[in-house]
Amino acid sequence: MAIITTVGLDLAKRYFQVHGVDKQGKVVLKKQLSREGVLSFFVNLPPCLVGMEACGAHTTGPGRSGSSVTRSGR
Numbered sequence: 001m002a003i004i005t006t007v008g009l010d011l012a013k014r015y016f017q018v019h020g021v022d023k024q025g026k027v028v029l030k031k032q033l034s035r036e037g038v039l040s041f042f043v044n045l046p047p048c049l050v051g052m053e054a055c056g057a058h059t060t061g062p063g064r065s066g067s068s069v070t071r072s073g074r
Contacts, residue, residue, distance in 0.1 A: 003022060005023045007049070017032055
């Protein structure tokens, strides 16, 4: 399996969508996680860059959005 270097995490009420790419930018993972499964998923990943939604843009109106990038590591 390719090494995931960057993960995008789309936050939702019950399930989160995860999108992982390798250092060449090739998609190597697309997965839906329950809230309960998110922690164990990230614990088992090597250190990587994680980007996630920073606000509930879907509830504040169209045209408004935010994002945040965080490094994951041990």
